[in-house]
Amino acid sequence: MASAGVIDVHAHVVLADTLGAAGAFGPELGRDGEGSPWFRIGDYHLHGVRYEGSPFMDPALRIEAMDRAGIDLQVLSPNPLTYFHFIPVAEATAFCRRHNDALAALIDAYPDRLAGFAAVPIQDTAAACEETERAVRELGLLGPYIGTDVGRHLNDAGLDPFYETVAALDVPLFIHPAPAGIDGPPGDANLRQFDLDIITGFAAQEAIAVATLIYGGVLERHPRLDICLSHAGGATPALIGRLEAACMKRPWAPPQLRHEGAFRNSLRRLWFDAHVHDARVAALVVELVGMDHLVLGTNFAGWDQGEITFLGERAVALGANARRLLRAAA
Template sequence: MSVIDAGVIDIHAHAVLESTFGAAGRYGPTLDTDETGTPQFRVGDYVLKGVRYRGSAFMDVDLRLTAMQRAGIDYQVLSPNPLTYFHFIETEQAVAFCRHHNNVLAALIAPHRDRLGAFAALPMQDIDAAIAELTRAVRDLGMLAGYVGTDLPHALDSADMDRFYAACVALDVPLFIHPGPLASMGRRETHVCGASIWMSSPVSRARKQSPSPH
């Protein structure tokens, strides 16, 4: 197969799922409009204004497939809205939300498996719960990877994360780490990939410091 014949795969495509609204209890998410008719998407105490999710490819799978066709995208992997990671809410709420979100997303793509795949939302405040949900999402729902943000309860290079990474290896799935603002920079401030600090994925300093052979 030549480059010209290769299919085009988009692995960074967010979905907003109506059936998940309110699934995190008081944290939402909710979607409504203010007094001026401006849409507002609420997660906890944060409100995002002006993004018209309804009537767009974010929420309408037919519009998404049409947009993919128009853009020449053969296959797209859908992932959670970054505002709904819920990595820092109560564990019970996060587990329930991620499970429901993954079920809804899997049902959404089921009729379009030739065009759409999915990444799993994970409750990263509890490593064992995250492993359990990743395992269920991959084995039972056919999801392709785990999906987390850069700002986690456990640092990406923390020993607490070792068994989570081991689970990814055992399941033979990658982990998508979505770039985003970090609550605290620490050494991530100088160990990043990309041009912008807050829109970059942190790189671990876990490599050994050894003299160059040259």
């Protein structure tokens, strides 16, 4: 990783060895009577997305596509449909262990091109700590990867041992949204058309995560913890004025945030991937958080894959940032 120039930290993977690893919850691949693919998680079916024979599951195709895109190294992460944060702990733990073992084996086959984040059963803090330690110490994965919705607030004191474990291991924590209602409670019915759960719902989840981490004092309680959020924090840049105003005007605001610039200073302690689709948004993100806490993210092979040329010469600079975030030699 030390010599990698362009590093993509936002690239999901689907691993054949994990099929059925969560018991009745799946995952399961299949095709309908017309040959169209589906992917099942519990009672949820994703139709029309091809995983088999695509970069999601075929590493040779992934490497070829990386070469065409000019990406030197990708950090692979769990498919958002398979976070399994709401299923029983035993099934979630079994899936995460299988996933992380399979991911480590894939990386071993392509050590110069691939790295990975670990799936963890965050619904049980002790189990999440144990799997994080195993994945990092024994498998060489770069840190844990969780959804924005973990069944409790991200500032819940019950998560503090998990944050402490991540900080003690000196690895980053990556947070990324998942569609509501996959293995947990259904989300807003208004988001169930036009892919709004992904287009706007993800942006809302990321902004809520940012606000919760800052307002809830997570960064204050864990000053050595590095957290990276996807999609440049979602709607956070557009909401910066309201987020800052709340610190000065709402009665629940903690003392450390009750002065001018406090929220923005805390925002600069977080990391973000630069997966946005508009140069104006990218410029605002750089203005708010600076270049030094931004890393390249593409959602590689996804419907909204970003081009590294969007950031031009900055892509290599973001690679240097990624090496710092991922604790790799410069």
